[in-house]
Amino acid sequence: MDSSIKEILSVLACPKCKGCLITENERLVCTNCGLKYEIEDGIPRLIIDEAEDKQK
Numbered sequence: 001m002d003s004s005i006k007e008i009l010s011v012l013a014c015p016k017c018k019g020c021l022i023t024e025n026e027r028l029v030c031t032n033c034g035l036k037y038e039i040e041d042g043i044p045r046l047i048i049d050e051a052e053d054k055q056k
């Protein structure tokens with residue numbers, strides 16, 4: 001994983017619940033609500049409408 005992503009993660013929070021984000025398979029996953037956000041060109045797309053819900 002790109003180290004710059006980890007630096008970004010330290011300042012980012014889930015836009016839905018403000019939970020912590022971790023990287024998983026080139027995506028960001030919220031440890032609180034489980035939403036998954038795509039990473040595009042090294043930039044996380046923290047858009048709730050585009051996030052994938054784990055519970056689906």
Ligand SMILES: [Zn+2]
Nearest residue numbers: 014017030033
């Ligand atoms: Zn969340």
